[in-house]
Amino acid sequence: MKLKNNKHGFKVPENYFDEQNKLMGDLESISKVHFKLEVPMGYFERSEHQIEKLIKDQKPKSKLITLLPYYSSIAACFLIVLALSQFKEEIDDPAYAKIYFEEQEIPFTTNELFDLTQNQDLEINSIAFENLNNETIFELQEAYNPDFNLIYENYED
């Protein structure tokens, strides 16, 4: 193959740069004329709201303990109260309690929540409840232990 000199002493094959330019020209005509990706109508508007909702769902739910949304509550407080009494030393550590509640993802019934809030031995100062309706919040307020601080976030109006 015949090589062409340049000033730096390096060489390239003859017509190398011409071929490159031609190649780029060919590729440009392919994409500009024939290639189009599409999305369903209104996709970006829908996606924007979906992503915003997803991000909201990712937010940390409380400073100390997060309970699953009330409506998914099924029994288990009993187990937790039991666990609290059995593993008091561990529960005394707020980090452990947080992990316990969050990772076990154990939901509660209203009665079990009342039990939990009435539990004098419980050395946790606050619980955040999310997505509770007003009625449930009033019930909880009536029942809660005065030393116990309930934090409400994003409850229904």
Next chain:
Amino acid sequence: MEEQTLLINALQNPKTQEIGFKTLIKEYQQPLYWHIRKIVLDHEDADDVLQNTYIKIFKNIKNFRGDSKLYSWMYRIATNESLTFIKQKSKKLGLSTNEYTEKQVNKLEADVYFEGDQIARKLQLAIAKLPEKQRLVFNLRYFDELKYDEISEILETSIGSLKASYHHAVKKIKNEIEKQ
């Protein structure tokens, strides 16, 4: 204060984070989507990866130190998420990533969200056969028309190496199209 710095401050402050993210989604949703779509090809897959990308952005924004531009950082996350997605899918099907991507290209003909003739599919097939890095560089440079220094920030690769990758990619694509 620079616009990006304001946005980063808003994103890193819990009180302003929500509005910061709304701005971020509005501003970058489409460029990120198209970047992802060109890697994963299918719309539904691109939608999934876009959501994962925003979740990653949300979870990691507190660690963003501003060493690179915000959009480069987000493109990097989108790129990694797209590649991870392809690797997971191809592993599930017992294919190499190239085989999987070729399979996706062959599905384009029936894809209602792809408008392209045979040459366009040939181009996509040729791109699918490139090694991962060359494929990324080619997409970013040729379709997204990003500058080498911008691609360099996204892929964390030197400009010299990017130029070489692009050069090889173009050459291989040309050969592949001629062969098809």
